Amino acid sequence: MVEDGFLYVSLCTASHFCNTLTDKDQVDFEDGDSRNPVNFSPARKWAITINVCAFTSIVAAAASSYTMGYTSMTRDLNCTLLQATLGLTVYALGFAFVPLFTSSFSEEFGRFPFYVVSSFMFALTEVMIALAPNVQTVIIARAVGGCFGSTGATLVAGTIADIWQSHQRGFPMSLYALGVIASAGLGPMVAGWIEASPSLQWRWIQWIHAIVTGVWCISMLLILRETRSAVILARMARQVRKDNGDGRYRARSEVNKPRLVSMIATSCTRPLKLLLTEPIVLSFSLWIGFIWGVLFFLLDSVSSEFENIYGFTVGESGSVCTAIVIGSLLGYLVNIYQERLYKKYVHRKGQEARLYTTCVASIILPIGMLIFAWTARPDIPWIVPLIGLTLFMTSTFVIYQAVFVYLADCYGPYASSALAGQSMCRNLLAAVFPLCTTRMNDLLTYKWSGTVLALIAAAMIPIPYMLFFYGSRIRGCSPISQKILAMEAKQKNPDSEKS
Numbered sequence: 001m002v003e004d005g006f007l008y009v010s011l012c013t014a015s016h017f018c019n020t021l022t023d024k025d026q027v028d029f030e031d032g033d034s035r036n037p038v039n040f041s042p043a044r045k046w047a048i049t050i051n052v053c054a055f056t057s058i059v060a061a062a063a064s065s066y067t068m069g070y071t072s073m074t075r076d077l078n079c080t081l082l083q084a085t086l087g088l089t090v091y092a093l094g095f096a097f098v099p100l101f102t103s104s105f106s107e108e109f110g111r112f113p114f115y116v117v118s119s120f121m122f123a124l125t126e127v128m129i130a131l132a133p134n135v136q137t138v139i140i141a142r143a144v145g146g147c148f149g150s151t152g153a154t155l156v157a158g159t160i161a162d163i164w165q166s167h168q169r170g171f172p173m174s175l176y177a178l179g180v181i182a183s184a185g186l187g188p189m190v191a192g193w194i195e196a197s198p199s200l201q202w203r204w205i206q207w208i209h210a211i212v213t214g215v216w217c218i219s220m221l222l223i224l225r226e227t228r229s230a231v232i233l234a235r236m237a238r239q240v241r242k243d244n245g246d247g248r249y250r251a252r253s254e255v256n257k258p259r260l261v262s263m264i265a266t267s268c269t270r271p272l273k274l275l276l277t278e279p280i281v282l283s284f285s286l287w288i289g290f291i292w293g294v295l296f297f298l299l300d301s302v303s304s305e306f307e308n309i310y311g312f313t314v315g316e317s318g319s320v321c322t323a324i325v326i327g328s329l330l331g332y333l334v335n336i337y338q339e340r341l342y343k344k345y346v347h348r349k350g351q352e353a354r355l356y357t358t359c360v361a362s363i364i365l366p367i368g369m370l371i372f373a374w375t376a377r378p379d380i381p382w383i384v385p386l387i388g389l390t391l392f393m394t395s396t397f398v399i400y401q402a403v404f405v406y407l408a409d410c411y412g413p414y415a416s417s418a419l420a421g422q423s424m425c426r427n428l429l430a431a432v433f434p435l436c437t438t439r440m441n442d443l444l445t446y447k448w449s450g451t452v453l454a455l456i457a458a459a460m461i462p463i464p465y466m467l468f469f470y471g472s473r474i475r476g477c478s479p480i481s482q483k484i485l486a487m488e489a490k491q492k493n494p495d496s497e498k499s
Helices: 014-018 042-077 081-109 112-130 135-153 155-163 170-196 201-223 229-244 260-277 279-310 314-319 322-375 383-459 462-476 479-492
Strands: none
Touching: 042 081, 042 112, 042 135, 042 155, 042 170, 042 201, 042 279, 042 314, 081 112, 081 135, 081 260, 081 279, 081 383, 112 135, 112 201, 135 155, 155 170, 155 383, 170 201, 170 279, 170 314, 170 322, 170 383, 260 279, 260 383, 279 314, 279 383, 279 462, 322 383, 322 462, 383 462, 383 479, 462 479
């Protein structure tokens, strides 16, 4: 009989559940079950999507707004600029490594508890920075904040996948990418004016972040619920066993489930394996890693550059990051067009139909960098280098979005590992680049350091074109891709094994 949305069936031998699960023993959602996250109402789905994307925005803004407080921080804490910059580096390191460990825990215990713990702890690290008596405390708090911030932020893509079907995820995932990149510019825009106020400065940058995070924590408790269907079904199965006194009933995720230690080992090693052995993952990871490093390089230097060249105040130099926000919005509009191209050509090009606008962005990227590097001069209006920065950020957004959807399409069941590998590479380079910013600009000047980075970007232009024209052949030579194709064929023809 049917009760409370899942099936109860007559008793049969209890030995089945140990190693196998029959349809009669399985606890599953019924069609239209309101507890299935995919069946949430559109209003609830959007409330959850906007809420989790807001946390991503908070974490991204915290990364970049920190740089605007360097001047008052080095004065108040009597530290060097390099010591202050370490706070930016260790924050990015948290994003590089911690999700490799915590992703397995979220698969086991659900996403909601991790949102709760990571957001509250992230808010506490902001308070810790605001009260810090020395730079060592700031660095430690930033490292811990990066760990908890990355845990919450990296769950967002999984949450979107939980509640939206595959053909519906384009817009929510673009909103997620917009929150990541646009907030990297929005943070310094606001923080620059806080730093400019003698009564506020760097401590109040952190206090305001703590307040905003605290408000989000309250909204999270009101809006969010568990969205991982495997965890919800496991809870339903436990309730069935408790109500019936029969240990036979199981959710499919409970059968032959690997140990948590094994899951952690896999989540730590498989991304590295894909990163080092898959040409597609490696090339895209190095490309977006370099671009992410340049972005952090600019976030660390753009304020001082416009103060030195154009005589901007710290508040005005923070407003320069408006170009980052505008570029992100333009990139978002480009991705809407890319989605149309994908739907039109996917039957002809397959996964490579994701790369049309990415090929164009690869050319515009170094052009924008060169404009920014060569026009930031006192005799050229400040708006001109900002046009270059806007072109760079538009291209960055397009490429960032393409990395996610293209790798997800190519690696199917291994997509999370492929994306974890690129995330580790991307954030490692983001951690390293700011440490070179001051020294590189001092040795080469702003103009030539930007030129060197633009030339490296130009050397990487062939990457999307190689994948666009030869991506399917490259995957054909990959053992992992062949394994994925075999798994997909087996799913399409489940009776082939029996025959």
